[in-house]
Amino acid sequence: MQSVKNPILSIKITDSEFLKFKDLIYKTTGIELKSNKHNLIESRLMKRLRDRNIDNYSDYFQLILKDEKELQVMINQVTTNETSFFRENKHFDYLVRKILPDIKERLKIWSAASSIGVEAYTIAMVVDEALSPRHMPFEILASDINIDVLQQAKEAIYDIRFAKNIPMNYLKNYCLKGVGDMENKFAINDKLKQRLSFAQINLTKPISPDAGMFDIIFLRNVLIYFDIETKKDVVKYVLQHLKVGGYFFIGHSETLFNISDEVVQVMPTVYKKV
Ligand SMILES: C[S@@+](CC[C@H](N)C(=O)[O-])C[C@H]1O[C@@H](n2cnc3c(N)ncnc32)[C@H](O)[C@@H]1O
Structure with missing residues (x-):
């Protein structure tokens, strides 16, 4: 029988996984994540892991390294896009x-x-x-x-x-x-x-x-x-x-x-x- 992952349980990122993402995000986008932004990575990437049926960040990291499209998906998720019309008028x-x-x-x-x-x-x-x-x-x-x-x-x-x-x-x-x-x-x-x-x-x-x-x-x-x-x-x-x-x-x-x-x-x- 196929296992069904519980969508309510969060997928936690470990410190070493976080550092790998932090480093890759810096190299690809220049964005500098503070060392305590584990939550940011989890909240932005967890859904993607679920969609890809992946249950840990190390496997997702490996996928990104070999799949350029997935790297772009990750970049799309981690950028902050807040904006408004007539901002700073x-x-x-x-x-x-x-x-x-x-x-x-x-x-x-x-x-x-x-x-x-x-x-x-x-x-x-x-x-x-x-x-x-x-x-x-x-x-x-x-x-x-x-x-x-x-x-x-x-x-x-x-x-x-x-x-x-x-x-x-x-x-x-x-x-x-x-x-x-x-x-x-x-x-x-x-x-x-x-x-x-x-x-x-x-x-x-x-x-x-x-x-x-x-x-x-x-x-x-x-x-x-x-x-x-x-x-x-x-x-x-x-x-x-x-x-x-x-x-x-x-x-x-x-x-x-x-x-x-x-x-x-x-x-x-x-x-x-x-
Ligand atoms: C907070 S928004 C600012 C939008 C708009 N300029 C404004 O002031 O309302 C920052 C934007 O910078 C983009 N961004 C982040 N890193 C970038 C990079 N290395 N090259 C180009 N754009 C980048 C993000 O995708 C995001 O859309």
């Missing part, structure tokens, strides 16, 4: 008041750890509103290491709770309320969606020149997951894609102090490449 104010009025040619913007895309769509809304009347074209690249969140960004369908931070005029102009089965959801309209392109980019590795050069880069709320050496590398790789005179935004709890002197601060968390 002062950045978008700055964009509208100080940057967009001076734009004279096609604008290229990169949302470099875009999670489910709401940062990129927020940028698209404010930029479209400012530049469309001037018939000024723009494009936005949204990238992340996690391919699940990138897929959601491409679909651009969100739970209605995400709408609460979107000002009414943007909701009216760029969002479509779901009906029927989609009643609790809303979608970004096609006019905005077509401004975006998507790519999987691991920011801890040198970034292909094919990614292009940008006038503005948002790298918000991702440096916090990295140690100082990784932060330096990531900022260096990303800034190679910022044009001279371009703007660089980081998250409100992040700083470039001791990380980079390639850019100068124009206000807290906003920098310019000189």
Whole structure:
């Protein structure tokens, strides 16, 4: 008779198993797990172990080592993707008041750890509103290491709770309320969606020149997951894609102090490449 595993019993990770995952996650994503984050690994990976009918983390680790797709699944599980529309709104104010009025040619913007895309769509809304009347074209690249969140960004369908931070005029102009089965959801309209392109980019590795050069880069709320050496590398790789005179935004709890002197601060968390 086949044994049925009890879904209520948790699968505990041992200290040595945890260290192996911690090391692999650091090497593949740059994310530095604190030494007491056993629970985080258990809560994010246990369901996957059950789905694969695996009852210990050592066997799952072996599977990851020989199966690249499973490694990606693991990466998707361990990244933290918290985000919201109009997060840290002062950045978008700055964009509208100080940057967009001076734009004279096609604008290229990169949302470099875009999670489910709401940062990129927020940028698209404010930029479209400012530049469309001037018939000024723009494009936005949204990238992340996690391919699940990138897929959601491409679909651009969100739970209605995400709408609460979107000002009414943007909701009216760029969002479509779901009906029927989609009643609790809303979608970004096609006019905005077509401004975006998507790519999987691991920011801890040198970034292909094919990614292009940008006038503005948002790298918000991702440096916090990295140690100082990784932060330096990531900022260096990303800034190679910022044009001279371009703007660089980081998250409100992040700083470039001791990380980079390639850019100068124009206000807290906003920098310019000189
Ligand atoms: C907390 S979210 C931030 C989303 C958005 N920038 C914001 O501020 O709302 C961090 C994102 O960084 C991504 N990330 C983590 N490590 C990464 C890496 N090495 N390369 C690219 N993206 C990474 C995660 O998948 C996650 O979606």
